[in-house]
Amino acid sequence: xxxxxxxxxxxxxxxxxxxxxxxxTFRTTTTRNTARLPLRTNFxxxxxxxxxxxxPRASGGSGSTxxxxxxxxxxxxxxxxxxxxxxxxxxxxDADFKPTEADYQKVYDHIAELLAERDEYxxxxxxxxxxxxxxxxxxTYDKETGTGGSNGATMRFDPEADHGANAGxxxxxxxxxxxxxxxxxxxxxxxxxxxxxxxxxEMQGPIVPWRPGRQDRDVSFCTPxxxxxxxxxxxxxxRAIFYRMGFDDREIVALSGAHALGRCHTDRSGFDGPxxxxxxxxxxxxFQLLMKESWGWRKWDGPKQFEDKGTKTLMMLPTDMALVKDxxxxxxxEKYAKDNDVFFKDFSEVLMKLxxxxxxxxxxxxxxxxxxxxx
Ligand code: HEM
Numbered sequence: 001x002x003x004x005x006x007x008x009x010x011x012x013x014x015x016x017x018x019x020x021x022x023x024x025t026f027r028t029t030t031t032r033n034t035a036r037l038p039l040r041t042n043f044x045x046x047x048x049x050x051x052x053x054x055x056p057r058a059s060g061g062s063g064s065t066x067x068x069x070x071x072x073x074x075x076x077x078x079x080x081x082x083x084x085x086x087x088x089x090x091x092x093x094d095a096d097f098k099p100t101e102a103d104y105q106k107v108y109d110h111i112a113e114l115l116a117e118r119d120e121y122x123x124x125x126x127x128x129x130x131x132x133x134x135x136x137x138x139x140t141y142d143k144e145t146g147t148g149g150s151n152g153a154t155m156r157f158d159p160e161a162d163h164g165a166n167a168g169x170x171x172x173x174x175x176x177x178x179x180x181x182x183x184x185x186x187x188x189x190x191x192x193x194x195x196x197x198x199x200x201x202e203m204q205g206p207i208v209p210w211r212p213g214r215q216d217r218d219v220s221f222c223t224p225x226x227x228x229x230x231x232x233x234x235x236x237x238x239r240a241i242f243y244r245m246g247f248d249d250r251e252i253v254a255l256s257g258a259h260a261l262g263r264c265h266t267d268r269s270g271f272d273g274p275x276x277x278x279x280x281x282x283x284x285x286x287f288q289l290l291m292k293e294s295w296g297w298r299k300w301d302g303p304k305q306f307e308d309k310g311t312k313t314l315m316m317l318p319t320d321m322a323l324v325k326d327x328x329x330x331x332x333x334e335k336y337a338k339d340n341d342v343f344f345k346d347f348s349e350v351l352m353k354l355x356x357x358x359x360x361x362x363x364x365x366x367x368x369x370x371x372x373x374x375x
Pocket of ligand 1: 263
């Protein structure tokens with residue numbers, strides 16, 4: 001009997017044969033096709049691009065950059081004006097400027113345009129690495145002390161940018177800098193989470209309600225290293241990390257469904273490879289593969305990880321396998337594998353909660369915005 005991965009691989013081979021009728025049925029990040037296929041592929045093997053160390057970009061810029069930024073700000077209707085002081089050119093926020101939902105939708109639209117345009121990145125999309133940035137910016141939250149979380153964007157600073165778990169995220173932060181320049185009124189911490197929402201929605205995931213209100217904080221608010229999960233560990237570690245943020249077992253499993261997206265990189269985490277054959281489309285394939293595929297240890301010099309026995313091209317981390325080994329996690333994996341709609345509903349709710357961790361909102365829950373996808 002063919003394994004799930006072999007079936008996926010066969011579909012991939014079909015796509016490779018460039019049959020237009022077949023290709024038309026595959027879901028891609030640029031063509032939205034809501035028809036549910038049992039298994040989808042838009043997998044492309046790409047050469048790995050290395051990203052070296054994570055030194056944050058120096059802030060500030062030349063006068064011409066600032067004037068350019070002013071042009072963008074004006075174009076975006078951002079309520080900013082320019083003034084000079086001792087020859088210094090500065091941008092200053094208009095305190096009266098109150099961005100509306102339409103202003104935030106413009107930010108969303110710009111990110112969506114950039115995601116579509118800049119398809120030179122691996123697997124054709126920056127979407128997965130942006131989702132990882134939004135998650136790592138939020139997942140430092142500690143409910144006991146109220147520290148960490150998406151309020152602050154402290155990964156802009158060396159101590160946090162250099163945490164091992166954040167290796168490779170400079171590429172996502174840099175991707176978003178032109179957006180910050182175009183809309184200088186938005187905080188980095190609002191921008192990173194809004195970009196996470198945009199990436200999920202533009203990769204055909206569920207609508208994720210979002211609200212603004214995060215303030216950027218200085219370097220003294222950087223969280224200590226070790227708050228994000230260690231992929232080499234087991235169920236007890238997952239619970240310790242995610243319970244600290246205030247999540248329960250169902251939510252831990254739903255969040256892990258993000259690993260339908262993207263891949264591991266030997267020059268970042270040390271692990272290697274994608275979890276699914278469609279790493280730029282939000283699907284429940286991660287759960288299907290966890291349930292249906294046979295997984296064995298990969299024989300290699302790198303850290304311990306699993307590979308599918310069928311094609312040996314997919315991977316699972318020890319923490320991913322913990323979801324099917326643990327009696328309380330497994331029923332949720334089964335449920336999400338069987339029902340993509342239930343997964344999408346829970347995934348949307350849990351992402352919304354993740355991106356709001358640690359934020360002292362002035363707005364109400366009913367003020368959350370639902371962004372329209374790019375046409
Ligand atoms: C459950 C605990 C988790 C562990 C141990 C874990 C671990 C990892 C590791 C080791 C990588 C590879 C990084 C690299 O080498 O580039 C990765 C990638 C990724 N993770 Fe997780 N993760 C977890 C949860 C999550 C959650 C909750 C989300 C989002 C909601 C998420 C989203 C992603 C995405 C989208 C990527 C792909 C990034 C890319 O393609 O560059 N992960 N994760």
